Amino acid sequence: MKVLAIAGSPRRQGNTDLLLAELLKGAASKGAEVEAVFLQNLKFSTCVHCDSCLKEGKCRIQDDMQKIYDKLAEADVIVLASPVQFAGITAPLKAMIDRCQCLWARKYVLKIPPLSPMKNRRGFFLSVSGTRLKNMFEPSLAVVKTLFHVINVDYAGELLVSGVDEKGAILKHPEALQQAFQWGQKLAEGTARQGG
Numbered sequence: 001m002k003v004l005a006i007a008g009s010p011r012r013q014g015n016t017d018l019l020l021a022e023l024l025k026g027a028a029s030k031g032a033e034v035e036a037v038f039l040q041n042l043k044f045s046t047c048v049h050c051d052s053c054l055k056e057g058k059c060r061i062q063d064d065m066q067k068i069y070d071k072l073a074e075a076d077v078i079v080l081a082s083p084v085q086f087a088g089i090t091a092p093l094k095a096m097i098d099r100c101q102c103l104w105a106r107k108y109v110l111k112i113p114p115l116s117p118m119k120n121r122r123g124f125f126l127s128v129s130g131t132r133l134k135n136m137f138e139p140s141l142a143v144v145k146t147l148f149h150v151i152n153v154d155y156a157g158e159l160l161v162s163g164v165d166e167k168g169a170i171l172k173h174p175e176a177l178q179q180a181f182q183w184g185q186k187l188a189e190g191t192a193r194q195g196g
Ligand SMILES: Cc1cc2nc3c(=O)[nH]c(=O)nc-3n(C[C@H](O)[C@H](O)[C@H](O)COP(=O)(O)O)c2cc1C
Pocket: 009, 010, 011, 013, 014, 015, 016, 017, 082, 083, 084, 085, 086, 087, 088, 128, 129, 130, 131, 132, 133, 136, 164, 165, 166, 167, 168
């Protein structure tokens, strides 16, 4: 059981990273092999809409995204983590998702599996927002769910924490940290389902 976490916050060791670390601890406690990729540490371009992938089924841009494609294919569980920035996911995570256009092309144009080998993969979304404004997570959820749908990953749930702003503020929310740990356990056990 491989759990791949992709962390999209530009602020390393911030609230998203801390929450994600708990989730991964929970998954590891149930025997999962866990890996976190911090997009801030990678160098990759945005999608340039060159359409090469429509013919080739892969992205021609040779940069750190190539490692991500391999990791997505190996994973059984994919956790995307991002704070809310201007009501959506962060720019690095959006850029990573846009580079998955080649996986869209595989599925919808070339009619081949987006991720190979084929597996029953599950996906999870973790996010924090500085405000407590209603519906603040909706745009992020729409993007993340679209990616999971395109790459044939079953949506297993989400953990969304509002009102967490300064660096480390999540540490004042032990219940959220505990929920993250428990979600990690459930994801590793294969018992995580949408809705809890
Ligand atoms: C560029 C930027 C834009 C932000 N936009 C929003 C926003 O639209 N809504 C909101 O509730 N919080 C917003 N925030 C606050 C962050 O969501 C909040 O500080 C969060 O805890 C950061 O998580 P991190 O420590 O994992 O980076 C924004 C923060 C930044 C830096």
